[in-house]
Amino acid sequence: MNESLLLRFESGGQPMNVRSLGAKEGILFDTGRDASPLNLAIGMQPVYPQLLAPVQQRHDWRRKEFELDVAIDAGGLRFSGFHGDPEGLPGGVYDITVQVESYEFRDAEQRITLGWNAQTVLTLQEEPDRRRVQLKALDPLVAAVINNAKSVLDGRPLRQWIASPAPRAARQACLLNILAKLSVPSDQAGLGEPLIDAIEYIYFADVDRVYAAAKPELADRLERLVSADLWAKEGHPAASIHQRLLDGLAASTGQYFTPTSYRQGGRNCLQIVAAVPPSEFADRTVYADIDIDLGNPLWDLEGLIIHTGELLDPAKTDHLVLHDKLNRGETKPFLCYDIVTEREARA
Numbered sequence: 001m002n003e004s005l006l007l008r009f010e011s012g013g014q015p016m017n018v019r020s021l022g023a024k025e026g027i028l029f030d031t032g033r034d035a036s037p038l039n040l041a042i043g044m045q046p047v048y049p050q051l052l053a054p055v056q057q058r059h060d061w062r063r064k065e066f067e068l069d070v071a072i073d074a075g076g077l078r079f080s081g082f083h084g085d086p087e088g089l090p091g092g093v094y095d096i097t098v099q100v101e102s103y104e105f106r107d108a109e110q111r112i113t114l115g116w117n118a119q120t121v122l123t124l125q126e127e128p129d130r131r132r133v134q135l136k137a138l139d140p141l142v143a144a145v146i147n148n149a150k151s152v153l154d155g156r157p158l159r160q161w162i163a164s165p166a167p168r169a170a171r172q173a174c175l176l177n178i179l180a181k182l183s184v185p186s187d188q189a190g191l192g193e194p195l196i197d198a199i200e201y202i203y204f205a206d207v208d209r210v211y212a213a214a215k216p217e218l219a220d221r222l223e224r225l226v227s228a229d230l231w232a233k234e235g236h237p238a239a240s241i242h243q244r245l246l247d248g249l250a251a252s253t254g255q256y257f258t259p260t261s262y263r264q265g266g267r268n269c270l271q272i273v274a275a276v277p278p279s280e281f282a283d284r285t286v287y288a289d290i291d292i293d294l295g296n297p298l299w300d301l302e303g304l305i306i307h308t309g310e311l312l313d314p315a316k317t318d319h320l321v322l323h324d325k326l327n328r329g330e331t332k333p334f335l336c337y338d339i340v341t342e343r344e345a346r347a
Contacts, residue, residue, distance in 0.1 A: 001086045004119050005112075007098065008076035009105070011126035017075035027077075027100060036206050036244065043097040047111070051092045055085070076121075091116035098124060102170045102207040102318070130342040131320050133172040135162060138336045141196045142179045150201035150213070158202060162337075168207065169339075173319035175205040176337050177326055178290050181270050183334035186225065195221060195272075200285075204248070207319065209291035211245060216284040219276050222262045234261040237289075242273045245289040249275070257287070268325060269293050292322065 026037035081088015104127035151158035182196035204211035
């Protein structure tokens with residue numbers, strides 16, 4: 001009775017304490033290297049499925065799933081019986097898979113044994129990412145955004161932030177990949193300058209998206225791209241993650257903005273959620289949530305579930321891998337960085 005699993009994370013022998021965990025938001029560590037919570041996926045399959053049958057029957061679960069309680073405890077995540085059920089996580093042998101967006105952990109897929117009437121501790125070690133971002137000559141339009149005095153991330157001017165080893169390389173690559181995609185002209189549609197010409201400054205960047213302040217004309221340009229059948233207008237964004245753009249605006253004004261999602265055609269395409277202020281606002285700045293759709297499914301912790309069927313297999317967003325694809329074709333002239341090893345970056 002009262003079996004539980006305590007899942008901990010470490011990097012270089014130092015704990016990566018879980019700072020927050022949300023059903024829709026994901027996980028955030030106290031290492032300070034991420035700007036917002038990351039997607040988390042956990043799969044746990046008993047070697048002997050009949051082990052779970054009594055609990056499923058007791059809770060009247062009709063599908064092949066098994067729910068648990070999860071809470072932050074001792075810097076990690078503690079998993080225990082659903083709604084405090086003392087027999088809700090039976091001791092036994094399980095195959096476990098743990099994935100955190102943009103992180104690699106050693107032994108993230110392994111077989112573990114949960115002791116009877118005991119707490120089992122599993123510590124995952126981060127696999128260090130030795131890749132680094134090295135800036136090259138900047139395209140003038142990219143330089144204008146990066147060098148804007150209002151482009152500040154983690155308290156640093158954006159140019160310094162990109163050159164610093166402190167942010168994760170995945171965040172830096174995401175920012176630079178998005179700027180490259182925005183820089184591609186739309187001349188084939190007779191639409192004039194590229195979208196980056198409407199971007200004023202960047203004020204947020206993470207491993208999968210950036211937030212930008214833009215000129216009022218951004219919304220009009222996106223509408224023209226839709227009319228030219230180069231982009232699709234999706235309307236109000238369905239994914240809850242886009243609400244963070246509005247939540248980050250001043251509480252007195254964010255609620256009045258109207259967010260609209262636009263998606264570029266083709267592969268490795270841009271998605272822009274443009275938050276347009278109401279007509280009575282004197283400040284006409286448009287705020288934009290911009291990401292590149294890699295064709296990967298998103299996943300979140302919508303109630304932790306142990307799957308007794310197939311294990312979770314969420315795809316990963318890796319903007320450092322995307323660099324090689326963008327370094328060909330129309331984005332190549334605007335991709336202003338190389339990927340180097342940690343040793344090359346120090347040389």
